[in-house]
Amino acid sequence: MACWCVRSSCSLVASSSLRLLCTATQQKNGHRSEDEVEKPEQISGEKVLMEEKSQLEEQLKDMTEKYKRALADTENLRTRSQKMIEDSKLYGIQGFCKDLLEVADILEKATESVPKEEVTTQNPHLKNLYDGLVMTEIQIQKVFTKHGLVRLNPDGQKFDPYEHEALFHAPVEGKVPGSVAVVTKVGYKLHGRTLRPALVGVAK
Template sequence: MAAQCSGLVRRTLPAIALSLRTSSRRLCTATKQKNNGQNLEEDSSQNEQKIDSTSTEKTLIEEKVKLEEQLKETLEKYKRALADTENLRQRSQKLVEEAKLYGIQGFCKDLLEVADILEKATESVPKDEIKEENPHLKNLYEGLVMTEVQIQKVFKKHGLLKLNPLGDKFDPYEHEALFHTPIEGKEPGTVALVNKVGYKLHGRTLRPALVGVVKEP
C-alpha cells in the first residue's frame, strides 16, 4: 500500500510541476501582454496629447497672426483718421483766417468805385484856376485832395493797397492789358499808360489795373 502511494506521488509530482511551470509561463505571458497593452495605451495617449498640443499651438499661432493683422489695420485706420482730422482742422483754420482777411472784399470793391469818382473829380479841377483869387475853387480842390488822401489811409489800414504800375513790367496777375502799342524809347513789355488803377487786398489782386502795354515796333 505504501509502495503504491509512493509510486502515485512520484507520478503525480512531475505532472503538477509541469502544470505549475506551464501556468507560470502563461501568467508571465499574460502579464507581459497586459503590460504591453498598457504601454501601447500610454503611448497612444501620449501621441494623442502630442497631436492635441500641436493642434492647439497651431491654432494659437494662427489667432496671434490674425490679431496682429487686425491690430495693424486698426492702427493704420487710426493714423489716417488723425491725419484727416488734422488736415480738416488746418483747412478750417485757413478758411477762418481768409474770411477775416477777405470778408470785406465785397465792401472794398464798392468803395473803390467811390475812390475812382473822387480821383476823377480831383483830376478834373483845372490847375491853372487854383489861385488865391479863386478861393472857392481852391478850397474845393484842397478838400478833394484831403478826402482822397484820407480814404487811401483807410484803405491801407485794412490791407487795401493801390496799384499804379506806370513804367513797370507788365504782370498778367496784377494788370489787364487794354491795348498794345509800339512807343519809341519805351521798353517792350512795360506799362505805358494806366487807364484805371488797380488794388490789392492783403497781397491778393482785388482789381487789376487797366493798362496799355508797349510792344515791339
C-alpha cells in the same frame, strides 16, 4: 516558514529592480512615456491658437494704420479750417472794398478835372472845393492802407498778368517792349491778393 518569507522578499526586490531597469533603458533610448507623447488633439489646438494670434496681429496692424490715417486727416482738416478762418478775417471785407474803390475813382477823376490854373486865392470857392477833394482822397487812401488795401499804379513797370489787365498793345517811344506804357485805371491789392487789376496799355 522563514525560508518562504525570504524567498518572497527576494522575488519582490528582483521584480522592482527589473522594472527600474526597463524604465531607465527606455529613457536612455529616447522613448517617451504615454504622458510625454503629443496627442493629435493637442497639436490641432496649438495650430488654431497660432492662426488666431496671426489674425489678431493683422487686425491690430490694420487698425493702427487706419488710426494713423484718421489722425492725419483730422490734422489736415484742422489746418484747412484754420486757414479758411484766417482768410475770412483778411478778405471778408473785399466786397465792401470793391464798392469803395468806385468812390475813390470818382474822387480821383473829380480832382483831375479841376483846372489847376484856376485854383487860386482869387477863386476861393473853387480852391476850397479842390482842397476838400484832395483831403478826402488822401484820407480814403490812408483808410485803405490801414486795412491792407494797396494802390497799384504800374506805369513803366514790367507787365504782370496777375496784377495788370492789358487793354491794348502799341509801340510807344521811350518805353521798353513788354512794359506798361499807359495806366487807364489803377488797380488795388488786398493783403497781397489782387482785388482789382490795373487797366493798362502795353508797349510792344
